[in-house]
Amino acid sequence: MKIKIFLIALLLMDIPVLMAQPIPKTKCLTDLFQKEQKELSQLPRLHKKGIAGIQEHTIDEIMEFWVFKHPWAKIHAICKAVGDYAYIFVEEKMWDQGFVDQDDINAVLKSFEKQTFKDSTKGIYQTDVENFGPVPNALDGDPKVYILFYDMSFYGDGAFFAFDQYTQEQIDSVYGTGFYYSNEKELLYMNAKNDVSSNLMLSVVAHEFQHMIHWNMDPDEESWINEGCAEYAMYLYGYPDPIVVFNMYPDNDLTMWDSGFGDYIQSYLFIMYLYEKYGGAETIKSLVAEPLNSIEGVEQTLINISAQRSFKEVFTDWVIANYLDVTTSYEGQYGYRNIVLPVFDASRSHSQYPIENVVGSVSPWAADYIWMNNGTPQTLNFEGDNEGSFNVNVIKIDTASQITIDSIVLDDNQNGSYEVPDFDERMKQVVLVISNQKSFGAGSYSYSSTTLTDVKENTDPPSTFSLSQNYPNPFNPSTTIKYSIPTSHQPSYSQREGVIVSLKVYDILGREIATLVNKQQKPGYYEVQFTSDNVQLTSGVYLYRLVSDGFVKTKKMILMK
Known part of the structure; x- marks a missing residue:
């Protein structure tokens, strides 16, 4: 324990050097004691013994607080505001030295209780409670939140520490005396040396308040979910962090938190994506309340809202x-x-073809983008680590800015290929999106391309089922769909007779539009034409599905009249 505190102190000694550098926006210190927060979550939640009603504070009342700086110290702070939902205290020396004045405090109280930058009808308190859940108040029985502005003495904007949600006796029983301290109340720590009434710092109050509520709902949640929700709280306030850093380094494990600013933005974007695509505010509130953590918590939340999508599928999109x-x-x-x-940076870019073998690696739950332009018709080849779990998508954007997205079907050895016959002057860019969908270890891979005109047609029977993206796509009125039926060594499979193959077209609601194939077919490569005029369709997204011998694959196509 002493070694850990000493190491933290050494880190803090270097922080003034970091302060001289341009640092983007919010620095939350809540995750500084993430390990301890998880350990303490096993303890019972107690009411403080001997409490006789709620302690009401008055303006200019002085209280003592334990605060974390080098590493812990006891300070005196003055009560400068009493609201319906909060007490606001300021460290005496910060008040005396003019770092914070009454106008600042009035602005903080107004934002916490009355209005945010985004919404003039409700403050941070009501906004966060509505979107994340109730505030803890079991320990002191007081529904009001304490907001303490003090000299943090190191770079940081704010924090919520779970120590304050347990009695000092509980803390000492786990770690011994003199290592960690509890103020035994619902307390947000804010840096008094910042511009405390600026929209940035008021947004940080919303960020830290989310941490308090999240502790109440799910005290052992992983940092990436907790911080993503806290960044989302800043969006709800109306002053979110800028989207920087992560877009320049997208090969960053979503689920591994190391406190870099890119981690904040990455987790924020994932929470925002869930919010926008899968049920809005109620989904995020459900995620906060979900006792399962990290990926498992997201999976269960998707089940709870009947999303019919897995974490892997959401991550891919x-x-x-x-x-x-x-x-x-x-x-x-x-x-x-x-x-x-x-714009998100590409890991590599190519404008000359064919592409010789290129070796790369991508972190768990992260993506590499391989950008290509000025092309000729190519076959893209991908080879992944046999122990990996890759997902590889192809984005095609033509000169009319029409977008086609397809996936490369990978075999059991994580290998696959994809033909791009229209990679010519009609195509503005082609992008390989390589994601590593496993929780441990970087995934090694290689990719290359061969010129389509140099490749002879494969006369060997296919070894796997496949369903290709229709071409052209978007289309009007006709498009071609290619698929393959493999050889098989299954006893029930007759090479002579083949298998029953079904290829049907559906609308986006799942209603059948047309049957293109419904018969027995032998192993081989097939293609079929679909013409929209035959069924009088309107512009929109349609689905086509191949079903055969246990294989089921569905793809989207776009009719654009």
Whole structure:
């Protein structure tokens, strides 16, 4: 324990050097004691013994508080505001030295209780309670929240520490005396050396208040979910953090928190994507209340709202949305409606073909973007680590800004290929989106391309089922769909007779539009034409599904008249 405190002190000694650098926006210190917060979550929640009613504070009353700085100290603070939902205290020396004045305090109280930057009808308290859940008050029995402005003595904007939700006796029983301290009340810590009444710092109050509520609902949640929700609270206030850093380094594990600013933005974007695409504010509130954590918590929340989507499927769409951020195609699935994203950097770019073998790696639950332009018809080849769990998508954007998204079907060895016959002057760019969908270890991969005109048609029977993206797509009125039926060594499978194959077209609601194939077919490569005029369809998104011998694959196509 002493070693840990000493190391923290050493880190803090370096922080003034960091302060001289341009640092983007919010720095929350809540996760500084994330490990301890999880450990303490196993303790019972107690009412403080001997409490005789709620202690009401008065203006200019002085109280003692334990605060974290080098590493812990006891300070005196003055009560400068009493509201319906909060007491606001300021460290004496910060008040005396003029870092905070009464106008600042009045602005903080008004924002906490009356109005936010985004909504003039409700303050931070009501906004966060409505969107995340109730405030804890079991320990002191007081529904009011304490907001303490003090000299943090190191770089940080604010914090919520779970120590304050337990009695000092409970803290000492776990860690011994003299290591951690509890003020035994619902307390938010804010840096008095910042511009405390600025919209940035008021937004940080909303951020830290979410942490308090999140502790009440799910005290051992992983940092990436907790911080993502806290960043979302800043969006609700109306002054979110800028979307920077993560877009320049997208190969960043979503589920591994290391407190870099890119982590804040990455987790914020994922929570915002859930909010926009899967049920809005109620879904995020359900996620906060969900006792399962991290990926499992997201999975259960998706089940609770009947989303019929897995975490992997949502993650796949999300990494595409981060690159595209377009809401005018694919029913808005690959973009954001409430925020505007900067351009995401590609890991590599190519403008000469064919592409010789390129080796790369991508972090768990992260993505690499491989950008290509000025092309010729190519076959893209991908080879992943045999132990990996990759998902590889292809984004095609033509000169008319029409977007096509498809996936490369990978075999059991994580290998696959994809033909781009229209990669010519009609195509503005092609992007490979390579995501590593496993929880531990970077995924190694390689990719290359071969020129389509140099490749002879494969006369060997296919080894796997496949369903290709229709071409052209979007289309009007006709398009071609290719698929393959493999050989099989299953006893029930007759090479001579083949298998029953069904290929049907549906509208977006799942209603059958047309049957293209419904017969027995032998192993081989097939293609079939679909013409919309035959069924009098309107412009929109349609589905086509191949079903055969236990294989089921569905893809989207766009009719654009």
